[in-house]
Amino acid sequence: MSLSPRTIGAAILLLIVAALGCELRDDGETTLVLTGSSTVAPLMTEIAKRFESENPGWRIDVQAGGSSRGIADVRSGLAQIGMISRELAPDEKDLRAWAIARDGVALIVHRSNPVRALDRSQILAIYSGRVRNWREVGGRDAEITVVTKAEGRATRQVFLEYLAPLASAELHADIIIGHNAQAIQTVGGNPHAIGFVSIGAAEVDAERGTPIRLLPIDGRPASLDAVAAGEFPLTRHLNLVTRSEPGPAIEALIRFARSEQLHDLIRAQSFAPLQP
Amino acid sequence: MTSSVRNPLPRSSRDRRFDAVLTAAASVSALVLGLVVLFLMIEALPAWRSIGAMRFLTDEGWHPTEDRFGLGPMILGSLLVTAGAIAIAAPIGWAAGVFVQLYLPVRGARAYRQAMALLAGVPSVVLGLFGLLTLVPRLAAWQPPGASWLAGSLVLAIMILPTIVLSTDAAFGAVSPDLRRAAAALGLGRWTFARRVAWPVARPATGMGIFQALARAIGETMVVLMVCGNVPKVPASVFDPVRTLTANIALEMGYATRLHRSALFVGGLGLVLAIAGVLIAAWLLDRRSAEHA
Numbered sequence: 320m321s322l323s324p325r326t327i328g329a330a331i332l333l334l335i336v337a338a339l340g341c342e343l344r345d346d347g348e349t350t351l352v353l354t355g356s357s358t359v360a361p362l363m364t365e366i367a368k369r370f371e372s373e374n375p376g377w378r379i380d381v382q383a384g385g386s387s388r389g390i391a392d393v394r395s396g397l398a399q400i401g402m403i404s405r406e407l408a409p410d411e412k413d414l415r416a417w418a419i420a421r422d423g424v425a426l427i428v429h430r431s432n433p434v435r436a437l438d439r440s441q442i443l444a445i446y447s448g449r450v451r452n453w454r455e456v457g458g459r460d461a462e463i464t465v466v467t468k469a470e471g472r473a474t475r476q477v478f479l480e481y482l483a484p485l486a487s488a489e490l491h492a493d494i495i496i497g498h499n500a501q502a503i504q505t506v507g508g509n510p511h512a513i514g515f516v517s518i519g520a521a522e523v524d525a526e527r528g529t530p531i532r533l534l535p536i537d538g539r540p541a542s543l544d545a546v547a548a549g550e551f552p553l554t555r556h557l558n559l560v561t562r563s564e565p566g567p568a569i570e571a572l573i574r575f576a577r578s579e580q581l582h583d584l585i586r587a588q589s590f591a592p593l594q595p
Numbered sequence: 596m597t598s599s600v601r602n603p604l605p606r607s608s609r610d611r612r613f614d615a616v617l618t619a620a621a622s623v624s625a626l627v628l629g630l631v632v633l634f635l636m637i638e639a640l641p642a643w644r645s646i647g648a649m650r651f652l653t654d655e656g657w658h659p660t661e662d663r664f665g666l667g668p669m670i671l672g673s674l675l676v677t678a679g680a681i682a683i684a685a686p687i688g689w690a691a692g693v694f695v696q697l698y699l700p701v702r703g704a705r706a707y708r709q710a711m712a713l714l715a716g717v718p719s720v721v722l723g724l725f726g727l728l729t730l731v732p733r734l735a736a737w738q739p740p741g742a743s744w745l746a747g748s749l750v751l752a753i754m755i756l757p758t759i760v761l762s763t764d765a766a767f768g769a770v771s772p773d774l775r776r777a778a779a780a781l782g783l784g785r786w787t788f789a790r791r792v793a794w795p796v797a798r799p800a801t802g803m804g805i806f807q808a809l810a811r812a813i814g815e816t817m818v819v820l821m822v823c824g825n826v827p828k829v830p831a832s833v834f835d836p837v838r839t840l841t842a843n844i845a846l847e848m849g850y851a852t853r854l855h856r857s858a859l860f861v862g863g864l865g866l867v868l869a870i871a872g873v874l875i876a877a878w879l880l881d882r883r884s885a886e887h888a
Contacts, residue, residue: 357849384849385848385849386850387849387850387851387856388849391852408852462739464739464740464741469846469847469850470657470658470659470850470855471659471660471847471850471851471855472850486661487658487660487661488656488658488663492826493739493742493824493826494740494741494742494825494826494836495825495826495838495846496825497820497845497846501821504727504728505727505742508727508728508732508735509731509732509739509740509741511735512740
């Protein structure tokens with residue numbers, strides 16, 4: 320079969336039209352694109368909905384794809400605002416972070432596990448692989464299944480900071496998972512497992528009947544209330560990220576996202592609002 | 596696989612227009628494949644340059660945030676999980692395929708094929724969920740942690756079983772009726788016919804089915820991500836967790852920056868090469884058997 324020039328021309332034209340289609344925008348509307356952390360995206364989707372209903376003529380497009388994508392998209396201009404579930408790294412200081420809420424990281428075990436609390440040295444012993452049996456920390460005689468998050472995840476970062484100076488490579492793992500839901504599912508299905516996840520997600524699932532229990536850490540109960548009160552040792556900020564000098568439209572949305580009138584919505588999404 | 600023969604049919608002007616549409620569609624698919632590979636190479640280049648090809652094989656462990664980029668355990672993981680799945684699914688699938696073709700009555704065979712087609716259509720995330728909720732907890736109670744090489748191979752085996760059953764069935768079905776009648780005339784039993792007459796004829800096509808299953812299994816992501824445990828270490832037994840190249844990308848891509856991200860693309864490129872290798876092996880096998888025929 321031979322390729323006629325007309326055929327090739329038609330194919331190229333088709334591609335150009337398809338590419339242009341992605342760029343076409345309705346004028347008269349202010350459109351903002353947000354991309355980034357899959358932890359922050361559901362919250363921002365709700366915030367954007369409320370913002371749109373209060374400000375006709377605005378269109379906010381929220382896409383989840385991981386904190387790194389948020390950073391990359393703001394830098395490349397694909398998104399005006401990025402969402403990250405961690406702080407800015409030292410080499411990301413060309414951008415500006417705006418905290419909108421707080422989240423905690425909780426240790427979870429199966430509900431049938433008799434262990435009611437662990438202190439930092441016990442957690443360190445389990446997560447460095449020195450203690451392999453629940454008996455050694457006051458539990459049943461059973462091998463511990465240590466569930467860890469994949470490298471690069473914000474919850475892993477927060478957890479490592481708590482266990483410092485334990486290096487990331489020294490963090491023990493029997494099972495490595497990605498999302499909170501997967502960790503909760505895994506621990507809920509294994510009576511001898513332990514894992515760390517976002518407090519909000521764990522609280523919701525525990526209430527819905529997943530057989531997991533949130534362990535207090537250093538005597539502090541793992542709850543959103545403790546996170547909100549600033550009493551829990553493992554917390555992180557959920558941030559919006561912009562270029563160093565955002566325009567007025569971007570600032571308007573950020574001001575809205577940080578305003579007190581959204582505290583109910585932040586709580587409903589299982590995060591802790593920032594202190595006034 | 597398919598072979599192209601020069602088309603002897605005359606071409607009218609309507610045919611020509613239709614040709615143009617087909618050519619355009621074909622070039623778009625080829626172009627997309629080329630673009631995907633090009634994109635992978637561009638994204639992999641920074642890591643390839645600054646880390647160096649060898650370190651992906653020699654670095655001890657995969658700790659990208661601490662500048663250790665050993666892909667070895669994941670390459671091995673992909674191979675082990677796939678090999679396990681084939682080892683489980685091939686004999687069962689082969690036996691089932693022969694059974695459907697030579698032993699089941701026609702109506703039963705039709706129903707069985709429908710059931711296999713249905714199983715082939717089950718989305719992999721559903722199979723993964725099945726594995727995560729039923730298989731992994733049972734394995735965990737027996738040999739912790741449950742999420743393991745074995746779990747991955749078992750669920751993948753379920754996934755590729757229909758491909759092997761149906762291709763074996765078709766391969767044995769394609770054995771010429773003359774041979775069947777001759778075998779019947781000689782008074783051969785069904786088992787002797789299957790083993791001595793049909794098998795030598797059907798073997799290449801059966802092999803193709805297994806290669807198709809292999810290519811699908813090695814590229815599968817969701818199932819292995821959910822049930823394999825994803826620890827990037829070389830497993831000491833089938834009960835130890837493994838991480839595959841696909842799971843590695845799915846787990847870390849959204850959260851990786853710079854070199855880490857680029858290193859994931861090196862893994863992706865390796866995966867494409869592995870699948871290409873499987874397809875080329877299949878093509879060679881196909882050509883060789885065509886020469887013999």
